[in-house]
Every structure is written in C-alpha cells, then in structure tokens.
Amino acid sequence: MQDLFFYLFAFLTLLCGLLVVANPFSRNPVTSAMFLVLTIVSLAGLFVLLHAFFLAAVQILVYAGAVIVLFLFVIMLLDLKGEQRRKANRFSLVTGVISVGAITVIFIKTIFESHATATDTTPVLEGATQPLGRMLFNDYVLPFEILSVLLLVAMVGVILLSKKDLR
Amino acid sequence: MHVGLEHYLVVSALLFCLGLLGVVLRRNLLVIYMALELMLNAANLALVAFSRFNGHLDGQVMVFFIITVAAAEVAVGLALIVALYRKRQTARVEDLTTMKL
Incomplete structure (x- = not known):
C-alpha cells in the first residue's frame, strides 16, 4: 500500500x-x-x-x-x-540537454554503485514534532538564532530593494 | 519491489536534473527562479530520505533550515527581479547582457 x-x-x-x-x-x-x-x-x-x-x-x-x-x-x-x-537557439538547446543528461546519468550511476549509504533498509525514525523541536532547541539553538537574524536581514534588504528611488 | 532509500534518491536526482534543465533552457527570469526552487526541493527530499533511513533526525533539522533560508532567498531574489524590471522593462535573460564581455 x-x-x-x-x-x-x-x-x-x-x-x-x-x-x-x-x-x-x-x-x-x-x-x-x-x-x-x-x-x-x-x-x-x-x-x-x-x-x-x-x-x-x-x-x-x-x-x-x-x-x-x-x-x-x-x-x-x-x-x-x-x-x-521565438526561435530557440538550437545550439544552446542541444548542449543544455546533453550536459543535463550527462549529469543525470552520473547521479543515477552513483546512487546504484554505492550500496553503503543505507546499512539497514528497515526505517526506524519517526519525525514527529516533539523530537524535532527538542533537537532544534537543544543542539541547534545557535543556527536557529542566526536564522532569525537572517530573516530580519532579508526583510530589511527587500524593503530597501523595492524602494522607488533605488540608487 | 520494496521501496527503499535508492528509490527516493532516484526521484530526488531526477527532480534536481529537471530543475537544472529549467535553469539552462528557459529564458524567463521568473521561470528560472522556479526551477531553482525545484532544485532546492530535490535536495530536501534527499536529506529527509537519508534522515529516515539512517535513523538520525539531523537531516530533518537541516531541511527545516533550508526551507527557511529558501523563503528568505525567494523574497530577496524577487525584489531584485522587480528592481531590475523597473530599470530595464524586461524579465528575459537575453536582454540582460550588460556584464557580458
């Protein structure tokens, strides 16, 4: 199921x-x-x-x-x-598709070559809210606080950027 | 066939490559930005899958941070696009070639 x-x-x-x-x-x-x-x-x-x-x-x-x-x-x-x-640039189309296809092949081959990633395939973890919050406020307090500052910076930046008389 | 870590990773890799294809091929600045979001989401899926199958919660905390940073990044990027549009009246990457040598 x-x-x-x-x-x-x-x-x-x-x-x-x-x-x-x-x-x-x-x-x-x-x-x-x-x-x-x-x-x-x-x-x-x-x-x-x-x-x-x-x-x-x-x-x-x-x-x-x-x-x-x-x-x-x-x-x-x-x-x-x-x-x-408009007329698509054929050269850029072909090169783009080829390079992205090559990267796809590399990714897929890497995934199937490396069996060491998951030692046990039986899933164990429950990502409920409580353990996540506990972890966030114990081990990751500093990044969390930095992130809040980052949000503030982003807000100030957006307001500054969208002012009419941008110099 | 039982669904394991590889399945999720393949989906994630394919989604990432779709996003990359959009960034390389599309010419509209906003659509390129959406393709970037697609790539970020592909990375998120890989992190959640690893966190589930390896039994650590750290991956999910990382995804939480990524989502927050992505939201801030979208706000700043869209403000930049709007400012650019005010100056140039265009949102096509072909018309934005001032820095081309």
Missing part, C-alpha cells in the same frame, strides 16, 4: 516538475507557478511517507502558502505576457 503511494507521489512530483520547466501547451509563468504548487504538494506527500510529518506541514505552509503567493504577486505585478515562441 505504501509502495503504491510512493510510486503515485513520485510520478506526480516528476510529472508536475516537468510541466513547470517545459510545458508544451503554455509558456505562461502563471501555469508554471501552478504546477510548482502541485509539485510541492506531492513532495509533501513523499515527506509524509518518510514519516516527516512536521516538515510536510511546513513545506505546504511555507512553499505553497508563502513562496508561490509571492511568485504570483510578482508575475501579476510585472504583467508578463506568455513568452512568445
């Missing part, structure tokens, strides 16, 4: 990811953003299958809730028309 769900979510993730980058029907950025939402949601499904419940919730809240809304805001703000199909 779980395996069935894994294949379902994996298929959905890859299909929607493909539709984000190369949609044959529409070049509109809004369509890409919508398929990005679907990708995120099916990735959250994979997280649930990996028993990372808290991260699945955070994934949906932060990505589908905040990041995509930000993307849609900017797309609407800039009023981008769908890219008109």
Whole structure:
C-alpha cells in the first residue's frame, strides 16, 4: 500500500516538475507557478511517507502558502505576457540537454554503485514534532538564532530593494 | 519491489536534473527562479530520505533550515527581479547582457 503511494507521489512530483520547466501547451509563468504548487504538494506527500510529518506541514505552509503567493504577486505585478515562441537557439538547446543528461546519468550511476549509504533498509525514525523541536532547541539553538537574524536581514534588504528611488 | 532509500534518491536526482534543465533552457527570469526552487526541493527530499533511513533526525533539522533560508532567498531574489524590471522593462535573460564581455 505504501509502495503504491510512493510510486503515485513520485510520478506526480516528476510529472508536475516537468510541466513547470517545459510545458508544451503554455509558456505562461502563471501555469508554471501552478504546477510548482502541485509539485510541492506531492513532495509533501513523499515527506509524509518518510514519516516527516512536521516538515510536510511546513513545506505546504511555507512553499505553497508563502513562496508561490509571492511568485504570483510578482508575475501579476510585472504583467508578463506568455513568452512568445521565438526561435530557440538550437545550439544552446542541444548542449543544455546533453550536459543535463550527462549529469543525470552520473547521479543515477552513483546512487546504484554505492550500496553503503543505507546499512539497514528497515526505517526506524519517526519525525514527529516533539523530537524535532527538542533537537532544534537543544543542539541547534545557535543556527536557529542566526536564522532569525537572517530573516530580519532579508526583510530589511527587500524593503530597501523595492524602494522607488533605488540608487 | 520494496521501496527503499535508492528509490527516493532516484526521484530526488531526477527532480534536481529537471530543475537544472529549467535553469539552462528557459529564458524567463521568473521561470528560472522556479526551477531553482525545484532544485532546492530535490535536495530536501534527499536529506529527509537519508534522515529516515539512517535513523538520525539531523537531516530533518537541516531541511527545516533550508526551507527557511529558501523563503528568505525567494523574497530577496524577487525584489531584485522587480528592481531590475523597473530599470530595464524586461524579465528575459537575453536582454540582460550588460556584464557580458
């Protein structure tokens, strides 16, 4: 049953990811953003299958809730028309596909050559909220605090960047 | 066939390569940015899978940090794109060649 769900979510993730980058029907950025939402949601499904419940919730809240809304805001703000199909540069297309395909082959071969990564294939971990929070506030307090400063810096930077008279 | 660590890693690698393909091939700045998000998410999936199958929770804490940093990064990046659009009235990478030699 779980395996069935894994294949379902994996298929959905890859299909929607493909539709984000190369949609044959529409070049509109809004369509890409919508398929990005679907990708995120099916990735959250994979997280649930990996028993990372808290991260699945955070994934949906932060990505589908905040990041995509930000993307849609900017797309609407800039009023981008769908890219008109200009003649694609054949050279860059071919070289890009070849190099990415080569990297894919390297990745897949590496994964299947290295059996040492998972010594026991029986999953043991439960990624519930409580142990995660305990770990976050015991072992990782300093990064957590630095992260809060980083968020503040990002906020200040965004406000500064989006001022009208940017010098 | 029982689903193990390799399956998740393959999905993650394929998703990463899809994102890379988008970054290399697409010409719209915003779509390139979305493809970058895709790559970050692929890394997250690999980290969660490792954390589950190796019995450490550290991977999930790392993913939590990555998600937060990605949110901050998206905010700053989109602000940069908007500022760029104000100056140049374009969001295509072909038109942004000031730094080309």
